[in-house]
Amino acid sequence: MDGDAEMRWEDLKERFLDFAHEFRKQKTGMIGLGILLVLVSMAIAAPFIADPNAFKNWHNLKYWEENPRAVPPTWVEIFWGKKAARHEIIYGVITKNGTTIIEYNITYNYKYDLPPAGIVIKFKFAKLTNQSPLLLIGLQRPDGATFSMDKNPLTRIMITTSEYVWYISLDSKAKSSILNFARQYDPAATNLTAEILSPDLLMQILFSKAKPGMSVPGKGEPLHGKYTFMIRIYLYTPENKMEYVKAIFQGRVYGLLGTDDFGRDLWSGIVWGIWVALMIGILTSVISVFIGLTYGVTSAYLGGKWDELLQRINDIVYSMPVLPILIIMAAAWRPSVWNIVILLSIFSWPGFAKVVRSMALQIKEEPFVEAARASGASGVKIVLRHIAPQILPYTFANIALGVPGAILTEAGLSFLGLGDPTIPTWGQILHDAQARFATLRNLWWWVVIPGLMIALVGLSFALIGIAMDTILNPRLRKI
Amino acid sequence: MGYGRYLVIRSLNAFITLFIVTLLISALFNVVIDMYAEAWIREQLQADLQGYIREHPTATQEQIQEYLKSRERIYRARWMLDKPLVYRILLRTFNAMIFKFDPALQLTAPDGSRDTVKIILGRLPNTIVLFLTSTIVTAIIGIYIGLKAARHAGSLLDKSVATFALITNSVPMWWTGMLFILIFAYYIPIFPPGGTHSIPPPPPGLPSILDFLWHLALPLITVTFVSFGGWAYVVRNIVIDVMTQDFVLVARAKGLPESRILYGHVLRAAAPPIVTIIILSVLSSLSGAIITETVFNWPGMGMLYWAAISTNDLPVIIAEGYVFTFLFVIAMLIADLIYGILDPRVKVGW
Numbered sequence: 001m002d003g004d005a006e007m008r009w010e011d012l013k014e015r016f017l018d019f020a021h022e023f024r025k026q027k028t029g030m031i032g033l034g035i036l037l038v039l040v041s042m043a044i045a046a047p048f049i050a051d052p053n054a055f056k057n058w059h060n061l062k063y064w065e066e067n068p069r070a071v072p073p074t075w076v077e078i079f080w081g082k083k084a085a086r087h088e089i090i091y092g093v094i095t096k097n098g099t100t101i102i103e104y105n106i107t108y109n110y111k112y113d114l115p116p117a118g119i120v121i122k123f124k125f126a127k128l129t130n131q132s133p134l135l136l137i138g139l140q141r142p143d144g145a146t147f148s149m150d151k152n153p154l155t156r157i158m159i160t161t162s163e164y165v166w167y168i169s170l171d172s173k174a175k176s177s178i179l180n181f182a183r184q185y186d187p188a189a190t191n192l193t194a195e196i197l198s199p200d201l202l203m204q205i206l207f208s209k210a211k212p213g214m215s216v217p218g219k220g221e222p223l224h225g226k227y228t229f230m231i232r233i234y235l236y237t238p239e240n241k242m243e244y245v246k247a248i249f250q251g252r253v254y255g256l257l258g259t260d261d262f263g264r265d266l267w268s269g270i271v272w273g274i275w276v277a278l279m280i281g282i283l284t285s286v287i288s289v290f291i292g293l294t295y296g297v298t299s300a301y302l303g304g305k306w307d308e309l310l311q312r313i314n315d316i317v318y319s320m321p322v323l324p325i326l327i328i329m330a331a332a333w334r335p336s337v338w339n340i341v342i343l344l345s346i347f348s349w350p351g352f353a354k355v356v357r358s359m360a361l362q363i364k365e366e367p368f369v370e371a372a373r374a375s376g377a378s379g380v381k382i383v384l385r386h387i388a389p390q391i392l393p394y395t396f397a398n399i400a401l402g403v404p405g406a407i408l409t410e411a412g413l414s415f416l417g418l419g420d421p422t423i424p425t426w427g428q429i430l431h432d433a434q435a436r437f438a439t440l441r442n443l444w445w446w447v448v449i450p451g452l453m454i455a456l457v458g459l460s461f462a463l464i465g466i467a468m469d470t471i472l473n474p475r476l477r478k479i
Numbered sequence: 480m481g482y483g484r485y486l487v488i489r490s491l492n493a494f495i496t497l498f499i500v501t502l503l504i505s506a507l508f509n510v511v512i513d514m515y516a517e518a519w520i521r522e523q524l525q526a527d528l529q530g531y532i533r534e535h536p537t538a539t540q541e542q543i544q545e546y547l548k549s550r551e552r553i554y555r556a557r558w559m560l561d562k563p564l565v566y567r568i569l570l571r572t573f574n575a576m577i578f579k580f581d582p583a584l585q586l587t588a589p590d591g592s593r594d595t596v597k598i599i600l601g602r603l604p605n606t607i608v609l610f611l612t613s614t615i616v617t618a619i620i621g622i623y624i625g626l627k628a629a630r631h632a633g634s635l636l637d638k639s640v641a642t643f644a645l646i647t648n649s650v651p652m653w654w655t656g657m658l659f660i661l662i663f664a665y666y667i668p669i670f671p672p673g674g675t676h677s678i679p680p681p682p683p684g685l686p687s688i689l690d691f692l693w694h695l696a697l698p699l700i701t702v703t704f705v706s707f708g709g710w711a712y713v714v715r716n717i718v719i720d721v722m723t724q725d726f727v728l729v730a731r732a733k734g735l736p737e738s739r740i741l742y743g744h745v746l747r748a749a750a751p752p753i754v755t756i757i758i759l760s761v762l763s764s765l766s767g768a769i770i771t772e773t774v775f776n777w778p779g780m781g782m783l784y785w786a787a788i789s790t791n792d793l794p795v796i797i798a799e800g801y802v803f804t805f806l807f808v809i810a811m812l813i814a815d816l817i818y819g820i821l822d823p824r825v826k827v828g829w
Contacts, residue, residue, distance in 0.1 A: 315496075316495065316496045319496045319807070319808060319811045320500050320804070321762070321803050321807040322766070323765075323766035323769070324766075325500070325504065325804075327784065327799075327800065328504060328507055328508070328796055328800045329507060331787075331788055331791070331793065332507060332508075332511040404649050408651055408767075409766075412651065412766060412770050415651075415773075416770065416784060416785060417788050418788060430653075433657070434657070434773065434774060438657075439657050439664075439672065439774075440660070440664075440665070440672055444661055447657050447661060448658065448661075450654075451650070451655075451657070451658065454649075454654065455646070455649045455650040455651070455654075456649075457649075458649030459645065459646060462645055463645070466645070
């Protein structure tokens with residue numbers, strides 16, 4: 001008896017080698033495997049090719065505050081035919097260090113055709129008393145035009161927090177100063193006010209040659225060279241101590257896949273999302289196929305009344321609408337990704353269980369099973385040693401075929417806003433895109449790539465599954 | 480076995496499914512609403528305590544406790560927490576099955592009421608219009624292409640259908656919608672990006688109908704584009720399976736024209752499985768379609784989901800879940816019944 005069983009598992013090993021040989025001949029299957037391997041290597045390399053902290057900080061918007069919002073990928077420059085400003089971070093250099101006055105210079109070398117998306121300066125204090133320091137910001141352009149700190153500073157602000165962040169596009173005083181400057185050279189600027197000046201136009205004026213057209217959107221010749229931001233902070237008391245001043249010249253383009261409305265690097269989200277998608281897809285499929293296998297074999301083996309009862313239950317689960325039920329559960333509990341996997345598995349086994357049952361019913365009638373039963377083998381033994389090994393190969397094909405559905409359902413849940421709120425998923429990225437009207441604003445990089453990734457993962461598993469099915473079901477090979 | 484008995488058994492089957500799913504939903508809802516109620520009662524009691532102490536500064540500890548207990552009894556009765564758990568779940572199940580739901584927390588019906596049933600009924604027609612038209616269009620295109628592919632098995636068309644079906648099967652329908660909006664409403668602005676009518680709405684009559692159809696076009700194209708490949712592939716497989724059977728061989732031997740064999744003999748024999756599989760695939764694409772509505776700002780049940788989820792309006796989510804289950808089970812039942820009519824050899828697995 002034992003020898004016989006060992007033979008069966010030996011057979012299985014041989015069959016697997018045969019199978020691997022056959023699989024190599026299946027072109028579609030190899031394509032699927034190729035896509036999958038690329039995705040898996042990207043997922044493994046995620047800490048090196050993407051921001052290693054992006055995974056746990058995806059929903060921590062403060063982490064992304066320095067990044068430009070909703071800017072396209074760097075490579076769109078090829079289509080624009082213009083060089084766009086890169087994302088640059090420059091620390092202030094101390095030029096004067098007194099006990100109550102401290103001065104910094106920030107020198108930005110502008111060498112692009114399109115100006116930065118914005119300028120942000122962070123002031124970090126090592127210690128701040130309740131005697132608030134006064135901040136002055138001046139600017140000298142390459143053409144010599146100067147916003148001097150003493151006569152006409154860009155801005156003048158009382159600082160009350162130990163980590164103050166200055167956005168040039170939110171500072172109406174700075175905007176007015178820059179507009180006044182433009183009015184001296186460009187009559188078009190007289191129609192503009194600080195309230196209606198868009199961040200893009202503000203940047204254009206700042207980084208254009210001083211002549212007519214500099215304040216007309218899309219016009220304006222770039223003025224290359226060194227822009228020096230001069231910063232003076234009246235500390236008033238030696239107890240107020242600076243730590244650093246840091247300027248962020250936000251890129252007009254960013255990274256490989258651009259950013260979303262919150263400044264999140266989409267490349268990092270996409271790459272880390274591979275982990276989540278693969279894990280949800282594979283785990284869900286493995287669990288539900290395993291349930292289906294056990295259920296189907298048990299039902300066939302027990303037969304009679306029990307078989308009927310189990311098939312009734314199967315029918316009921318099969319005719320349950322998965323998405324509405326999942327939505328209720330998810331809305332009630334905002335589940336973690338693990339619970340989503342469990343919920344998905346609970347509803348996706350009945351189809352496979354039916355197939356397994358009918359296969360097991362056939363195998364049950366075969367002579368070698370009858371022989372085993374006649375020689376007194378127990379039920380569990382027959383199922384484990386004779387029936388299950390015959391069905392196992394189909395199980396693997398079904399695992400592959402079940403992955404796309406699981407990934408699509410999870411993406412749908414995430415898209416509706418019911419995903420795990422602690423991790424980045426492609427569905428959530430698309431949810432944010434939809435909630436912020438990305439399609440109507442032509443933020444295509446935010447919309448196109450996540451969906452393509454969902455499709456790619458689904459496709460790779462479908463191709464693998466179909467190839468496996470073709471090999472295991474000889475009848476399909478003819479058609 | 481007679482068709483009557485088949486009908487009764489299948490209907491009973493559908494009813495049991497409906498009951499079990501409703502029971503499940505009600506149990507889930509009960510857990511959530513109980514948590515909500517407990518928190519609400521705690522808050523109320525805190526407020527009552529403060530008010531009581533202000534009004535009765537000389538009250539003893541016992542009097543305060545007495546008062547709080549009486550208030551708590553009232554609140555618990557209001558949330559039915561004084562009744563056993565099983566009673567609450569069964570009552571909610573029964574109410575759901577006669578379409579009686581708790582009022583919405585945030586959302587309102589077109590007339591401003593918080594009646595959940597009214598809210599859903601206001602949205603249902605839009606979903607039905609979109610879903611019905613797209614199903615019909617998909618069926619016509621899918622079956623036609625499927626038959627063509629089967630007739631020329633192994634041809635370029637056949638292979639393209641298989642590839643196309645495979646790809647559209649892996650693509651989220653709602654994402655395709657977003658993509659189509661980018662292409663056909665932004666880059667080549669031939670369709671509106673969403674909604675059911677222009678703003679301001681055109682005059683009633685023909686212009687209004689044309690405007691509606693114009694808004695319907697892009698969501699319709701999206702659903703059809705993603706679904707018809709899968710249909711064609713299924714139809715093709717079933718038809719090829721039937722074509723290898725003896726009676727087709729006989730028809731061919733008799734010298735009947737190929738088109739008559741295909742549309743007369745083969746399609747008739749292939750109809751039952753095609754109908755079943757197609758109804759199943761319609762149902763499985765339903766979830767994609769309800770999410771797609773959101774993308775097109777199409778004010779149907781799917782968009783109601785989006786609104787209910789973003790305002791955490793649980794009664795609406797529950798009611799929608801039940802209505803969807805109801806429609807789903809009814810559709811499954813219809814599939815079974817049609818199968819029974821088309822295929823006289825029906826066997827009941829009961």
